[in-house]
Structure formats: C-alpha cells, structure tokens
Amino acid sequence: MLKLLFLGDVVGEPGRRAVIETVPRLREERGIDFVVVNGENAANGRGITPKITIDLLRCGIAVITSGDHIWDQKEIVPFIDTEPRLLRPLNYPANTPGAGSIVLETPKGKVGVINVQCRTFMNPPLENPFLAIDAEVKRVREETPIIFVDVHGETTSEKIAMGRFLDGKVSAVCGTHTHTQTADEQIFPGGTAFLCDAGMCGPSESCLGREIQPIIERFLTGRPILYPVARGPVKLLGAIVEIDEPTGRALSIERFSHVYEPPEPAPAPAPVTTAK
Amino acid sequence: MLKLLFLGDVVGEPGRRAVIETVPRLREERGIDFVVVNGENAANGRGITPKITIDLLRCGIAVITSGDHIWDQKEIVPFIDTEPRLLRPLNYPANTPGAGSIVLETPKGKVGVINVQCRTFMNPPLENPFLAIDAEVKRVREETPIIFVDVHGETTSEKIAMGRFLDGKVSAVCGTHTHTQTADEQIFPGGTAFLCDAGMCGPSESCLGREIQPIIERFLTGRPILYPVARGPVKLLGAIVEIDEPTGRALSIERFSHVYEPPEPAPAPAPVTTAK
Amino acid sequence: MLKLLFLGDVVGEPGRRAVIETVPRLREERGIDFVVVNGENAANGRGITPKITIDLLRCGIAVITSGDHIWDQKEIVPFIDTEPRLLRPLNYPANTPGAGSIVLETPKGKVGVINVQCRTFMNPPLENPFLAIDAEVKRVREETPIIFVDVHGETTSEKIAMGRFLDGKVSAVCGTHTHTQTADEQIFPGGTAFLCDAGMCGPSESCLGREIQPIIERFLTGRPILYPVARGPVKLLGAIVEIDEPTGRALSIERFSHVYEPPEPAPAPAPVTTAK
Amino acid sequence: MLKLLFLGDVVGEPGRRAVIETVPRLREERGIDFVVVNGENAANGRGITPKITIDLLRCGIAVITSGDHIWDQKEIVPFIDTEPRLLRPLNYPANTPGAGSIVLETPKGKVGVINVQCRTFMNPPLENPFLAIDAEVKRVREETPIIFVDVHGETTSEKIAMGRFLDGKVSAVCGTHTHTQTADEQIFPGGTAFLCDAGMCGPSESCLGREIQPIIERFLTGRPILYPVARGPVKLLGAIVEIDEPTGRALSIERFSHVYEPPEPAPAPAPVTTAK
Ligand SMILES: [Fe+2]
Ligand SMILES: [Fe+2]
Ligand SMILES: [Fe+2]
Ligand SMILES: [Fe+2]
Ligand SMILES: [Fe+2]
Ligand SMILES: [Fe+2]
Ligand SMILES: [Fe+2]
Ligand SMILES: [Fe+2]
Secondary structure, three states, X not given: OEEEEEEOEEOHHHHHHHHHHHHHHHHHXXXXXXXXXXXXXXXXXXXXXXXXXXXXXXXXXXXXXXXXXXXXXXXXXXXXXOOOOEOOOOOOOOOOOOOOEEEEEEOOEEEEEEEEEOOOOOOOXXXXXXXXXXXXXXXXXXXXXXXXXXXXXXXXXHHHHHHHHOEOOEOEEEEEOOOOOEOOOEEOOOOOEXXXXXXXXXXXXXXXXXXXXXXXXXXXXXXXXXXXEOOOOEEEEEEEEEEOOOXXXXXXXXXXXXXXXXXXXXXXXXXXXXXX | OEEEEEEOEEOHHHHHHHHHHHHHHHHHHHOOOEEEEEOOOOOOOOOOOHHHHHHXXXXXXXXXXXXXXXXXXXXXXXXXXXXXXXXXXXXXXOOOXXXXXXXXXXXXXOEEEEEEEOOOOOOXXXXXXXXXXXXXXXXXXXXXXXXXXXXXXXXXXXXXXXXXXXXXXXXXXXXXXXXXXXXXXXXXXXXXXXXXXXXXXXXXXXXXXXXXXXXXXXXXXXXXXXXXXXXXXXXXXXXXXXXXXXXXXXXXXEEEEEEEOOOXXXXXOOOOXXXX | OEEEEEEOEEOHHHHHHHHHHHHHHHHHHHOOOEEEEEOOOXXXXXXXXXXXXXXXXXXXXXXXXXXXXXXXXOOXXXXXXXXXXXXXXXXXXXXXXXXXXXXXXXXXXXXXXEEEEOOOOOOOOXXXXXXXXXXXXXXXXXXXXXXXXXXXXXXXXXXXXXXXXOEOOEOEEEXXXXXXOEOOOEEOOOOOEEEOOOOEEEEOXXXXXXXXXXXXXXXXXXXXXXXXXXXXXXXXXXXXXXEOOOOOOEEEEEXXXXXXXXXXXXXXXXXXXXXX | OEEEEEEOEEOHHHHHHHHHHHHHXXXXXXXXXXXXXXXXXXXXXXXXXXXXXXXXXXXXXXXXXXXXXXXXXXXXXXXHOOOOOEOOOOOOOOOOOOOOEEEEOXXXXXXXXXXXXXXXXXXXXXXXXXXXHHHHHHHHHOOOOOEEEEXXXXXXXXXXXXXXXXEOOEXXXXXXXOOOOEOOOEXXXXXXXXXXXXXXXXXXXXXXXXXXXXXXXXXXXXXXXXXXXXXXOEXXXXXXXXXXXXXXXXXXXXXXXXXXXXOOOOOOOXXXXXXX
C-alpha cells in the first residue's frame, strides 16, 4: 500500500513556511510515501519562482503541480524545462515549455502524476482537457498503474466529469483552484478516489489566502485594489489517498486538514506586485 | 436555542421525493425548528413550479430559496407574488415579481431568510449583491436578529467575501449553486456561521444530479446533448445551525449529509425539456 | 480575377428569403464568381436544417459556413457528413461530424473555404483556432492559393489577430457572429483582404435580427423572454473580394450592403423554440 | 445646428499626439462645436492620468469619457472629483468618485454627455446600465435636450439595445471598447443617431492599438506576454453628429476616419507596466 498526500494551492510565504515545516514531520508521523503539492500561488500569491520550487522539493515534496498562475513569475519559463518535478497543465499546445506529467521511481514502485486544467470560466483557453488526459493516461499506464491527477478548475461540473471520466483509469483525482476544500471525498465504482477540491495551504483568516477587507472592498466598489496575502495561522488542506500498488486502485481517501501556527510574527509580506 | 436545517439545491423528482419523505422525520428526530431548502432545480432540474412549491412547503419546509434558475418554469412568474415563502434572489431590479427576503413567526421568535445571488460567472447580471444585502439586513434586523442567508453563486471568493461581510450581522450564511458541499463549515469571529456551499439534494451517482455519461460526452465533443436527471440513491446535503435567539449568534454549525434510498424503482424521469 | 461575395449570418425566414431572391440577381449584375454565406442562424435564428441548407445551395451559394449555432437543429448532425458544402468550425476535436474546410472546382480554378471559431467569450470551448487553421491552410494551399476564411468570433482582438496571422497565407478573412458590419475593410501588407465582421442578412429594424422590444426587456429585467425574429425590410451585409487567381492575393475588398424589401407581408414567424 | 465630433478610445502616446495635433484643426476646418473623446486607454494603453486629462482638455476637447480601464492609473481616483469633464461610467454604485454625466454651456446651448458601461463580458460587474441611464437621461433632459451618450461595451446586442432604448430620448448614442469602427451609422425612427462602435484613435498597423506580433503570440501559446502600444501612422476614428438644438434630434450622423502621420519617428513607448 502506497500512501500519498496531496496538498492544495500553497499561498505565499505563510503557506510555504507552513508546508516546509510540516511536510517532513507529516511524512514520518503518518507514514506518507509520496507528497504532491499545488504550487501555483506560492510566490506571494502569484505563480512560483525557481527558488521556491527548489525549497519545496527539498522539504520532501515529490512533485509540484500548478494551474492558471503557472507563468505569473517570468523566471519560471526558462526554468521549467530544467525541473521536471514542477508540472504545468498538460493541455497546453505542443512546444509549450515544461510538461504536464511525470513518472517517478519510489521504493514502492513507479508513481505517475498528471496536471490538467479545465476550461469553463478559466483563462487562458487551453486544449480539450478530456482528450488530452485520455491520451496521457494511456502513455503513463504503460509505465505504472499508480497515477495521481490534479485537475485545476473553477466549476464542480467539469471537475466531477473529469473524475468520473478517469474512474478506473487512475488512482486518484483531486481538484484545485477554488482554494476551498469540498466534502465529497469518495471512491468511485471503478476504484478511483476523488475529491472535487483539495482546498489551499494558506492563512485561515482570509479570503482564499488574501486579506479579507480588500476583497470585500472590491466587491462593494468595483474598483481595483491590492490584495495582500493574509497572515496568522495557516490551514494545510488536501487529501491522503491509500493506493494498492499492483492495481493502482485507491483503497481509501481521507480529507486532510491541519493547522500550522507560525512560531513568531511572520515577516511583513513582500509588496503584492513584485516578482520576487 | 433555535435549530435550523438548510438543504442545498433539490434536483428533480428524485430530490423532491427524498426531501418530502425525509424532512418530517428529520424535524422530529433532530429537533429541527426551521427548515430552509433551495428549490431552484426542483422541476426536473430546471426551476420550480407552483405545484412543487406547494408540495415542498407542505412537508414542513418553512422557506424555499432559489437562484439563477428561478424563472425557468414560466408559471412561476405570476405565482411568486402569491407565495412569499418562495424567494427569488434579492438583488433583482425594483419591480421584479417576488421578493428576496421574508420574516416568519415561529414558536421561538421571528426568523428572517434572505436569498442573494453572486455576479462572478453568473447569468443574468444582477445588481451589486453586497450593497443590496447590506440594506436588506438592516431592514430585517429591525424585526429579528435571527437571519439566515442563502448566497447563490459560482465562485468561492465571492461567497466567502459575502460571509465575511455579513459576519456579526446575520446568524448564518450558506452558499448554493455548485451542488457540491464544501468542508469549510465554521463560525466567524463575529458569530456568523458559514458554509461556502451546502451541496445538493439529488442522486449520488451523478454529475450535479444529472446522468454522468451525457455530461462527459458534452465535455469530450463540445456538442449539445440532453442531460437527464439521474436516478438511484439520493444524498441530502446541507447544514444544521444552532442559533441563540436573543442575539441571533450561531452557536454551532454542522455539515449535514443523509442518504435516502428510494423504496422502489423511481419512475422514469420526465423528458428533459418539458415544463411540468 | 475571381470575384467572391461573402454574406454574414442569415437570420430566419426573412434573411433566407432575401438571400434566395437576391443572390441570383447579384451574381449576374455584379459578375460574382463564388458566393459564401454564413448560415448559422438560418433556421428561425437558431442553427440550420437540411432543407434550408439545400434551399440556400440551390440559389447559387457555393459554400455555407457556420459557427456556435451549428448544432442547434439536431437533424443537422447526421446530415452534415452528407453535404460537404455546409461547414462547421474547423477547430472541433477529431471525429466531429462534418468538416471545417472545402475546396471546390470553379471555372476560374479551385477555391478553398475555411470556417474557424474563436474562443474568447465563445461557447463551447474549442481547440486553439490559430494552430488548427495554420495546419489547415497548409493543406488547402497544396491545392489552391485562393482561400476564403470565415472567422466566427465575439472579440475584435481575436478576429483581427487571426486576420493578421493569416496575412499572406490566404486571400481573405472575414469575421462573423456579432451581426454588425465593421468599417475596417482593408488589404493587409501581405495581400490578404480583411473585414472584422461582415454583419448579417436579417431585418433592419431589429436587434441582431430579433425583435427589439424583447431584447430591451431582457436587459431591463434580467428575466428570460422569447426573442422572435423581426420582420420588414432586410439588410444583406457582407463583402465583395476580388482575388488574383494565380497568386491568391486580394486585389480589392469592398463592404457590401443591400436592402431587400419583401414584396408582400412576410408570413408570421414560426414559434421561437420550434425546430422547423 | 450643433456639430459634435466624437472620437473613440485614444491609445497611448501615439493616439494622444494625433488627437492633440488634429482636433484644433478639425474644429476649424469642419466647423465642429463640441468634441467628446474616450480616453480610457490614453496612458500607454491603460487608463488615463491627471496630466493626460489636462493635455486633452486643453486641445479643445470638451468632455473625456472612459470605460473599464478608468481606474488603471491610481492617481485618477483622487483627481476625478476635481475634474468633472472626465467621466467614469455612470452605473457604478453611489459614492463612487467622479460622475457619469455632465452638462456644459456652449454658445449653441447646453450639451449633456453621459457615459455608461455594459455588463455582458465586461469587468467589473456594474449596476444595470439601462435602469441607470433611464434615470440619468430624465435628469439631464430637465436641463437640455442635446445629449450625447458613450456606451462602453463588448457586445453588439447590448449596445444596440441601449441605442434603441434611448431612441427619442437623446441626440446620439455611440459605442466604444472594441476599438473597431462599425459601419451601421444610422438615425433611429425617434431621431437618435447611432453607431455601434466608434473605433479608436491609435496606430493603424496594430491589433487594437497594440503591436501585432505579441497578440498573435498570446493566442498561439496561451502564455502571458507584454503588449506594447504600436507605432506609425494613427487612425482617428469616430463620428460627426449634427444636432438640432431646440429638439435635440440628430439631423445627420457620419462616420469619421482620419489618418495622422507622425511628423518624425515617435519616441520609444514607455514600458508597458509603468504608470506614468
Ligand atoms: Fe490557486
Ligand atoms: Fe488557479
Ligand atoms: Fe442549482
Ligand atoms: Fe444555480
Ligand atoms: Fe450569428
Ligand atoms: Fe454565432
Ligand atoms: Fe478601450
Ligand atoms: Fe474598454
């Protein structure tokens, strides 16, 4: 049995710190074999940098997935081809830097991870994610039946349809992007574990990891405003999936939620618009 | 202490039957004082009819909320002004049939219910929901501090911002529209209970209550297709909120999830496009 | 020199009648060699039927293009594979019924027509139109340099980018979908004629071919309402492009606008939701 | 008879220079009484600054309208209340800085200008523009029947519906936002002149005023890229409306198109993201 931990979108410095300090301990205490984290908001809420990628991988994360914010920090474009453990959504056109899937060797066998992005209410428009993943799953299954999919999308209908479409073909499908964990964890009839959205790793007293008041102000006035990443205790949200190695079937899925209390006042967040 | 049960979007005949057969028992067994249900998909998945409204109210539901599907069945337009317990979103322009809030007498005091609709990725575009509800909450609070809000919307950011905006002003804010229950139930610092989405009352083996295969087909092909309401066991999803009557503060919020097994084969669903 | 007439979206019975009675005369009077018409709204404003397709082709139209309304009438799905002169947007997934391009023999040489759909604010989401047309133009150019492209889309930015992208590769690019003719007809530096939107063939006293009052009502109230096709004099809008056969370069582009007065009271329009 | 010139969205330094050098000459040569210009893209393509506002007003422009880019340059927020001749869309919530209409004295009588923003595919979501303008037109008509409306919006349906809605209540309705002039100039039955989109004042060899290649690149790759304002000859696009002063009725509407050749190489554009 392989135990996989997936954590949703890491938001800014508070989210990174919480993940980096918690993942090593979690791996030990909970007997986690493989950690996947969505990092699309790790750089002050917008994208991810090479340095942050390295910091996250160093703490014991095997693969970093992403989504619509993947290109927000421009240093990531030349970097992504040098680090295959950082995924961008699979369904970009051919010749896009980076890759949408990876297969890694582990002591318990090969593990495949695929990252795909939905299209409903998402920008930019990408190629059909259902067709793209259908082909990719076939390729990855030639190497291993243990496959984890991060489906990054806005609507429940597209993410649930993706989970149902992949039922029996992959081990687990977890959604990301809404930053809010759903309570629909289940194993579909074909043996695929599913959670519509994993939630985020970011400050609890926040609106999707950002300070609350500016977001409310925006909705009240319709005028632009800066949304700094919030501070304070951080919730790590995601799922733990137990997978039968020979078949790749999910044995269990459990929602994961853990509160991290920063040991001292967090440093002031970097200005919102800076690409660190 | 007043105990309120809120159930998310009732989908079609399977959802209605499950609600109608379960609510009376639930009220007794769980000591529920007040039941609110979102009925925007009760008529074969699209809107609600006068007859369905009456059936739902008769089984012990106090107030029916709705959302973007409120006008799907055209008999509802003349009917809604005759039945104040069926709400349409508050933030329609003045002179729209129906109302977006109601205050009802109960043995434990007056209870206010408000229904508001978000704007991000929602159709039709309505008036600013934050400004509309701010004024409405002030009016309702002159009658009672016990106020329940159904915020019907697509994005977590707008629904969470609404919950935070109303913190300390109402008893509870629950979201609807995504048909997927979230796992973020909590009481905000000001005493307002919150759940980003209540989920739905519809068939479990489904995509938002609809048959799974047609939805997958639509995403694969991009071509129109009928989406019949699914059958089989029904999940009733929502929340139970305990409210302190004198202050209107939430004492607790608990996610609610209950499986209803139809006693015999459900009748064939009506054709998808028919307005029953 | 080959003279091509393109007419924008034909709306309902008034648009069809105007086109069918005017095209034969126009071909003669103006020396038109080749007529392309967008037919996506020909069937009472929604889609096109096999019978209407045949009627339009019989009056001297060589190719009918379409757009997001192509599948509105369900008889078109089995029919489209039998009539290659009715195009659907090119950038649907493989295995979609119909085709997005055609090459026809004419006395002045082979003429290629391609129909492609944009993605910004368009439904359903299709595959990348720039990549799809790039490959298709290469295929068609092996047969002929005379190529006309109907780019069906909402935004000026995507349609202009498409025109510029194809500059030097095709003879002409005309947009459709907004039903409003633009005044930016021009020949780009590489020799490709361009018009951002051709406009429609539908009643002048209308809102995109529909009766005006219901559309205003919809914007005022946010409630659903039927939009019947309007009546009265019809404007035929489009463009005439003169093309140099050996090179496929556009020699001229002229906006086309012609008013058709129905000879007698038009028959009452069919009910809006009926598939005739 | 009052002769009004309206010019569409001024794009960056090339657009400003062309407008500033051309408007004084035009006023004289064409006998223009009143000039209205949309300035929402005047500051390097994004918003407008106080200094640019002043420069534009000094050259003989009476009123500057705007749209969704009005707040892009943050100095405009405190400034807009000090300069009533710079309008923001009318249908923002109450208490928004600035105003959506103005009435100015001229030698030929009072002239009212109203700026309103559509909602379909527009961000941020604003209040119902039809209801907002209905009330505003009533107020302005108490002062003068000569009223010009800039309706800033994406779709032809919403802009045409607005024009028809205002027919007989104002002198002229011109659309903006698509940066592409439409060819549907007309006087509606009630005496209101209409043009669905005025077009822009920006470089001709461009995509909406921006360099062409980056825009194509964006559509090809789906990855972010900078879009600098283009250079070279500038087209000034808009409309000239002749208005009968006593009644406010439009006597004529003519599309306006004028090419401005910069006398020397334009200076290199400022970096795209800078707020000058
Ligand atoms: Fe995210
Ligand atoms: Fe995202
Ligand atoms: Fe619903
Ligand atoms: Fe809904
Ligand atoms: Fe059309
Ligand atoms: Fe269309
Ligand atoms: Fe603009
Ligand atoms: Fe704009």
